[in-house]
Every structure is written in C-alpha cells, then in structure tokens.
Amino acid sequence: MNEFDMIKQYFQDPQLHFPHPNVRFGIGDDCASILPDENHELVFSMDTLVDGVHFLQTSNSFDIGTRALCVTLSDLAAMAATPIGFTLALTIPEAHSTWLQGFSQGLAEIAQRFHCPIVGGDTTRGPHCVITIQVHGQVKKGKALMRSGAKPGDKVFVSGDLGDGAGALSQVLENPLDSTGLAQRYFQPLPEIEFAQAIQSYATSGMDISDGLLQDLEHICRASQVGMMIDPESIPMSADLIDKVGYQRAMKFALTGGDDYRLVYTAPDCAHGIQIGEVVAEPKSVNVSGLDADDLLSTGYQHFR
Amino acid sequence: MNEFDMIKQYFQDPQLHFPHPNVRFGIGDDCASILPDENHELVFSMDTLVDGVHFLQTSNSFDIGTRALCVTLSDLAAMAATPIGFTLALTIPEAHSTWLQGFSQGLAEIAQRFHCPIVGGDTTRGPHCVITIQVHGQVKKGKALMRSGAKPGDKVFVSGDLGDGAGALSQVLENPLDSTGLAQRYFQPLPEIEFAQAIQSYATSGMDISDGLLQDLEHICRASQVGMMIDPESIPMSADLIDKVGYQRAMKFALTGGDDYRLVYTAPDCAHGIQIGEVVAEPKSVNVSGLDADDLLSTGYQHFR
Structure with a gap:
C-alpha cells in the first residue's frame, strides 16, 4: 500500500474526515484551511506520543488512537476553546492494515464525540512508532483561559x-x-x-x-x-x-x-x-x-x- | 536538562520566538493563538522528517534545521500564503546541547528570513530522531492557490x-x-x-x-x-x-x-x-x-x- 492509498483508506474515512463549519478545506491539497468565526481567535496545541514512552505498542491500536486524540484535545479544554479539527503526523515501521484500521477507528470515536475531524497531516515510515497530533479550536477574542490570571483571594x-x-x-x-x-x-x-x-x-x-x-x-x-x-x-x-x-x-x-x-x-x-x-x-x-x-x-x- | 529548560534555552530564543502581528500568544500556555487578518483564512501544513529516511543524523544539525523548516514552508508557498508561525514536535534520544544549539540556529535562520517564528510544540524523548513541523500562514479568503483550477488552454x-x-x-x-x-x-x-x-x-x-x-x-x-x-x-x-x-x-x-x-x-x-x-x-x-x-x-x- 502506498502513502496515498493509506491516507485515502484510513484517514479520509467519513467517520474521521467529516465536514466542519470552520474548516474550508482539509486533506487533498498542499495545505488545509480553517476560518474562525467572526470575533474569534484560533488556538492550537501539539502533542507527541512515542511508543514505549507514552503508550505500549502491544495495546490495541484503537485505544492508542483514543488516548492520542484525548490528551491533545485536553489542551483545548484547558483554554476553554471549541474544537475545529486536528492534524496527524504518523510515523510507523510498517503499514499493517489491522493496526491502521483500529487506530483510525479510535481517532474517529473521539473525533465524532468532540466534533473535531481530521483536516491534514503526514504519514511517514520510520523505525519506531511516533504519533504527533495538533488540535485546533476557537475561542472568543481575548477570552482564552490563560494560566496567568489567578489573584490572591481566588x-x-x-x-x-x-x-x-x-x-x-x-x-x-x-x-x-x-x-x-x-x-x-x-x-x-x-x-x-x-x-x-x-x-x-x-x-x-x-x-x-x-x-x-x-x-x-x-x-x-x-x-x-x-x-x-x-x-x-x-x-x-x-x-x-x-x-x-x-x-x-x-x-x-x-x-x-x-x-x-x-x-x-x-x-x-x-x-x-x-x-x-x-x-x-x-x-x-x-x-x-x-x-x-x-x-x-x-x-x-x-x-x- | 529537563524539558522546560530545554524549551527555554533553545526554542524560546528571541531569534526563533519573536513577535508576529498575527500571533496573539505563543509558547508558555496550554495553546498558542493566531488571529488572521480580516477577510483572510488560515492555511497550514504538517511535515515529518525521520532520521535516516529524510535526513542523516550525521549532517550538521544546523542544516537539518534549515531543511526541516524550508520544506514545510514550501507548502505555504504552494498555496500563495504568507507565513505566520510554526510549531515543532521534536523527538530525540538525548538532549545534546551542541546538536540542539545548531538545530535551533538553523530553524532561526529560516524563521527570520521568512518572518515565521516558532509558536509552540512538544519535545519528547524517543529512541529515534523524528521532527514534525506544522507551518501556519494566511491568504485572502477564497484566494488560496489550489490544485483544482487548471483549464484546457492554460x-x-x-x-x-x-x-x-x-x-x-x-x-x-x-x-x-x-x-x-x-x-x-x-x-x-x-x-x-x-x-x-x-x-x-x-x-x-x-x-x-x-x-x-x-x-x-x-x-x-x-x-x-x-x-x-x-x-x-x-x-x-x-x-x-x-x-x-x-x-x-x-x-x-x-x-x-x-x-x-x-x-x-x-x-x-x-x-x-x-x-x-x-x-x-x-x-x-x-x-x-x-x-x-x-x-x-x-x-x-x-x-x-
């Protein structure tokens, strides 16, 4: 299976790559595009999970997928932002269809639940499984929940x-x-x-x-x-x-x-x-x-x- | 060196983490934030470079840094977009200061040249060096250069x-x-x-x-x-x-x-x-x-x- 077929089969599945009102275009061109609502700003966060450090390759790939997207989306919750879409950089030694199927279904489970479709990414071959996800969301301009506003008495x-x-x-x-x-x-x-x-x-x-x-x-x-x-x-x-x-x-x-x-x-x-x-x-x-x-x-x- | 010190020393350097009018906040909170200009949409693209597949670890880390950011920024050029900022997911076996210094200087060389500061990311330890970069830019709404507009006679x-x-x-x-x-x-x-x-x-x-x-x-x-x-x-x-x-x-x-x-x-x-x-x-x-x-x-x- 080549890279394009893999993306098409596992990551352009409509369970995972579904429309979102703030996503102008997703997988299929050189870039994806997001347009935040008026008076909103875009917030985003990136997390990497490495096999053997953040998860065990022996776990079900479905569970690895749910965990990877959950922990990254948590950074949007931390800012009180609404999810829009995510990108995935997946590095794997081999393109095992069972593993990829489970992994993409795990991602889809969380993507559906939080209305956060995949909108782009990169798949590469490498000796060790590394998963990087970037989530994108929006929040009213100036209303992101920061770490810096705590006051004595709170x-x-x-x-x-x-x-x-x-x-x-x-x-x-x-x-x-x-x-x-x-x-x-x-x-x-x-x-x-x-x-x-x-x-x-x-x-x-x-x-x-x-x-x-x-x-x-x-x-x-x-x-x-x-x-x-x-x-x-x-x-x-x-x-x-x-x-x-x-x-x-x-x-x-x-x-x-x-x-x-x-x-x-x-x-x-x-x-x-x-x-x-x-x-x-x-x-x-x-x-x-x-x-x-x-x-x-x-x-x-x-x-x- | 812990993760926070590494980020501070190598990736919050003012040569790399400098202000940009469309970046509301960058490294230091749970998310970074970008606000595109009025009537503009945000476009972004993610690329992964794996040691031994896309570069040789024996190259100068400065050169690895310049290449990593150049090839990813090229996707913004492909859409005729203007760069705003990039995120970096860096997985490395060890935190070698000479390697990190060169790598961050290579990134800074290109970041300065194309007015595209680092705005966030994640650094993790893993058995193999994997570099994922996501670049973010903006283009006038509906004016992104797509793959889909070619016409017979062009x-x-x-x-x-x-x-x-x-x-x-x-x-x-x-x-x-x-x-x-x-x-x-x-x-x-x-x-x-x-x-x-x-x-x-x-x-x-x-x-x-x-x-x-x-x-x-x-x-x-x-x-x-x-x-x-x-x-x-x-x-x-x-x-x-x-x-x-x-x-x-x-x-x-x-x-x-x-x-x-x-x-x-x-x-x-x-x-x-x-x-x-x-x-x-x-x-x-x-x-x-x-x-x-x-x-x-x-x-x-x-x-x-």
Missing part, C-alpha cells in the same frame, strides 16, 4: 477525581490489552471541553492536569505571580482508586501522578467543580497542608531529566 | 531549475557535512513565498514540487480533471547539475527526482516563471513529448511502497 478548583490516570498505569503495564475499569481513564481521558465552557466566565486562570497537580499548579503560580494553599483532604479521588492502591498511594497519585487531564482553575467563586484550596499572595509557591512540598514537587513527569 | 509553468534536489542527494549521502554547492539546494530549498505572491493573480492552479515533477503534475491533473503535454527540452536545469551528472540523468532528476520545492502552476499566461507545457482536455494524464510516460511516472518518491 479559590482553587478541580473538575473531577484525580489520581486515576497514574493509578491506571500499573494495570495498563500489566495488561496492555485491557481498557476497562481504571484503565479506561488512561485510554480515554475524555477532554473536559464542555466543563470548560461552563466555568469560562467565572475562572480567572486554568489549565489541564497532565504532569501532576502540584507541578501544574506551579505553572499557574509562576504565570500569575501568586502562591497557593492546597488542602489535600478536599482533593476528590475515586473509590476505585482508593480500593485498588490504598488512601496514601492514591493521594500521591492525585498530587503528583499526572495523566489525569482534569481541569484545575481559579475563580473568586464557582458553582462547578470541587474546591481544593486558595490563592495567596505569599509565598509564591504551592503549599500542601501537612505535607513537605519538596518531597512531592520533584515527582511530576519530566522528559530528559 | 500553460504550465515552473518557478526555477529542477533536478538539483535529487542531484544533491548523492553528494549529501557521500559527505553529509558538506552543505555547499548543489547540497545547498538540499539543505536550504528556500520556499518560494515571494514568487508565489507574484503569480497568485495569474495562476489557475499550483503546488510545490516535492515528490517529482511528473507525479506532482498528476495531482494537478486529477484535481482539475485535465491532462498536460510537457516539453522536456523547455524544463530549466542548472549548469551545475548538468556538469555533474550529464544531461540524460539531469533530465531524469528534473522529471522524477523530487526534493526540488519549486512551484509548478498553470495560467492562461504569466510574465513570471518558465513555460514547460500546456494543459489539454484529453487524455487526462501527464504526457512528456518523446518519452514513454510509464517509464517515468512510477519513480516519484513514495513511502510504504
């Missing part, structure tokens, strides 16, 4: 249970083919696109939790020039997670585990989400009641350590 | 010498560190952004030549539902190339070699460029006077053959 909220992403990892490593139970939070961390729309008018700052709550809160503190007092006992965790790994380990996962793709945001007040702390003027760092921050802060996920 | 033009890209390859494979002479056309195939602006109002269809003239002309014929008669003797080739490989091989490179990143376009008439043939109604394929097309058409570069 409260700190999260959108849902934390720790499941990290808690799922041991299950995934043990049985990469099982995407049920906790592992579903790993393979389908559904981006909180709708939730973000609901809090947009209240929130002063926000982001998605990908590297671990504490490390990501540090990003908000640095960008907003504030500090935070976090009450660990108010952090929501699933009964599944606590049952599986115990309260202490669940708390560690919730604080530092990463891969949750929930939203964390600040607001003077907000009817949505769960309050986990407060924004303070000093010290300009994240403090967790009853815990030594140094022990925890160094454990967020980082490449190239 | 003439076929190219923007400059063909064959140098393929001709340079043997030199590059022999001495990956030499980027002079013909090899310069391989490492810095400067995108024809300005040339495209000049022909935009005349051209009925167009694209950039990346896979080889004949294969790329087939794309225009298919999208426009036309055929073409090409006169090989009118195809411009450099004296350097003919001196080096002889006329016959130079012609083969010019017709099928790929990697040239010149523009090919159709127009009723045009003061710019070199005419190489004509658009015809039938047969709906590319015909080269005096040559058996079947011999040539199968040789454009393809992955996954």
Whole structure:
C-alpha cells in the first residue's frame, strides 16, 4: 500500500474526515484551511506520543488512537476553546492494515464525540512508532483561559477525581490489552471541553492536569505571580482508586501522578467543580497542608531529566 | 536538562520566538493563538522528517534545521500564503546541547528570513530522531492557490531549475557535512513565498514540487480533471547539475527526482516563471513529448511502497 492509498483508506474515512463549519478545506491539497468565526481567535496545541514512552505498542491500536486524540484535545479544554479539527503526523515501521484500521477507528470515536475531524497531516515510515497530533479550536477574542490570571483571594478548583490516570498505569503495564475499569481513564481521558465552557466566565486562570497537580499548579503560580494553599483532604479521588492502591498511594497519585487531564482553575467563586484550596499572595509557591512540598514537587513527569 | 529548560534555552530564543502581528500568544500556555487578518483564512501544513529516511543524523544539525523548516514552508508557498508561525514536535534520544544549539540556529535562520517564528510544540524523548513541523500562514479568503483550477488552454509553468534536489542527494549521502554547492539546494530549498505572491493573480492552479515533477503534475491533473503535454527540452536545469551528472540523468532528476520545492502552476499566461507545457482536455494524464510516460511516472518518491 502506498502513502496515498493509506491516507485515502484510513484517514479520509467519513467517520474521521467529516465536514466542519470552520474548516474550508482539509486533506487533498498542499495545505488545509480553517476560518474562525467572526470575533474569534484560533488556538492550537501539539502533542507527541512515542511508543514505549507514552503508550505500549502491544495495546490495541484503537485505544492508542483514543488516548492520542484525548490528551491533545485536553489542551483545548484547558483554554476553554471549541474544537475545529486536528492534524496527524504518523510515523510507523510498517503499514499493517489491522493496526491502521483500529487506530483510525479510535481517532474517529473521539473525533465524532468532540466534533473535531481530521483536516491534514503526514504519514511517514520510520523505525519506531511516533504519533504527533495538533488540535485546533476557537475561542472568543481575548477570552482564552490563560494560566496567568489567578489573584490572591481566588479559590482553587478541580473538575473531577484525580489520581486515576497514574493509578491506571500499573494495570495498563500489566495488561496492555485491557481498557476497562481504571484503565479506561488512561485510554480515554475524555477532554473536559464542555466543563470548560461552563466555568469560562467565572475562572480567572486554568489549565489541564497532565504532569501532576502540584507541578501544574506551579505553572499557574509562576504565570500569575501568586502562591497557593492546597488542602489535600478536599482533593476528590475515586473509590476505585482508593480500593485498588490504598488512601496514601492514591493521594500521591492525585498530587503528583499526572495523566489525569482534569481541569484545575481559579475563580473568586464557582458553582462547578470541587474546591481544593486558595490563592495567596505569599509565598509564591504551592503549599500542601501537612505535607513537605519538596518531597512531592520533584515527582511530576519530566522528559530528559 | 529537563524539558522546560530545554524549551527555554533553545526554542524560546528571541531569534526563533519573536513577535508576529498575527500571533496573539505563543509558547508558555496550554495553546498558542493566531488571529488572521480580516477577510483572510488560515492555511497550514504538517511535515515529518525521520532520521535516516529524510535526513542523516550525521549532517550538521544546523542544516537539518534549515531543511526541516524550508520544506514545510514550501507548502505555504504552494498555496500563495504568507507565513505566520510554526510549531515543532521534536523527538530525540538525548538532549545534546551542541546538536540542539545548531538545530535551533538553523530553524532561526529560516524563521527570520521568512518572518515565521516558532509558536509552540512538544519535545519528547524517543529512541529515534523524528521532527514534525506544522507551518501556519494566511491568504485572502477564497484566494488560496489550489490544485483544482487548471483549464484546457492554460500553460504550465515552473518557478526555477529542477533536478538539483535529487542531484544533491548523492553528494549529501557521500559527505553529509558538506552543505555547499548543489547540497545547498538540499539543505536550504528556500520556499518560494515571494514568487508565489507574484503569480497568485495569474495562476489557475499550483503546488510545490516535492515528490517529482511528473507525479506532482498528476495531482494537478486529477484535481482539475485535465491532462498536460510537457516539453522536456523547455524544463530549466542548472549548469551545475548538468556538469555533474550529464544531461540524460539531469533530465531524469528534473522529471522524477523530487526534493526540488519549486512551484509548478498553470495560467492562461504569466510574465513570471518558465513555460514547460500546456494543459489539454484529453487524455487526462501527464504526457512528456518523446518519452514513454510509464517509464517515468512510477519513480516519484513514495513511502510504504
């Protein structure tokens, strides 16, 4: 199968390459084109998933596809943006039709759910599977939810249970083919696109939790020039997670585990989400009641350590 | 060096991450943002370069950087778009500072030249170097140069010498560190952004030549539902190339070699460029006077053959 046939068969499928009012043209020319609504700006984010680092090639390619698009779309949720379309750079050693079929169906599952069709990309052969996705969305001009607006006196909220992403990892490593139970939070961390729309008018700052709550809160503190007092006992965790790994380990996962793709945001007040702390003027760092921050802060996920 | 330090040191350098009037915000939040001018649409294209397939890791990383950004920007030239900014997904085995320094300087050289700053991306560790770049540009609404507008009676033009890209390859494979002479056309195939602006109002269809003239002309014929008669003797080739490989091989490179990143376009008439043939109604394929097309058409570069 040549490159053009592969694109046609797996990536121009109408389940994946469907019309969107803001997409002028997609696959088939030298560029794709997006026209944001009037008074809107385009926002976009790029994420790479490497076989053996961010996923296991032994997982179902459907699950790899859902995860790849979910984690990238989460950055649009982080800005309270509405999805428009995504591009895919897929590097694979061989064009296995079963793998490609499952992968494109996984992408399509999430693309349909969040009205975000594929609009372009590049497929290349290489010794190792590498998946890069760029998502594009729009937000009213000047209304993107930034990391930089938190103010002393604001409260700190999260959108849902934390720790499941990290808690799922041991299950995934043990049985990469099982995407049920906790592992579903790993393979389908559904981006909180709708939730973000609901809090947009209240929130002063926000982001998605990908590297671990504490490390990501540090990003908000640095960008907003504030500090935070976090009450660990108010952090929501699933009964599944606590049952599986115990309260202490669940708390560690919730604080530092990463891969949750929930939203964390600040607001003077907000009817949505769960309050986990407060924004303070000093010290300009994240403090967790009853815990030594140094022990925890160094454990967020980082490449190239 | 962690991921954040690497981004700060090599990719937030002001030579590479400079302001652009259409970029609202770039690196530093969950998304970057672009706002096209009024009555303009955003166009974008993504290209992947894999070590050992599209470049040699033994080349200077500066040259790898210039080539990576040039070949991707060429897709903006193909649409007659003006560059705004690019995103970079870089997967590398180790964070070698000398390599990263050269690579980012190579990117900066081209970014400065075409007013196209870096606006976001992702850096990951993986066993093999893979570089994905997405370029973003703008064009007046409905004025993008598509592959689909060629009409019988139009003439076929190219923007400059063909064959140098393929001709340079043997030199590059022999001495990956030499980027002079013909090899310069391989490492810095400067995108024809300005040339495209000049022909935009005349051209009925167009694209950039990346896979080889004949294969790329087939794309225009298919999208426009036309055929073409090409006169090989009118195809411009450099004296350097003919001196080096002889006329016959130079012609083969010019017709099928790929990697040239010149523009090919159709127009009723045009003061710019070199005419190489004509658009015809039938047969709906590319015909080269005096040559058996079947011999040539199968040789454009393809992955996954």
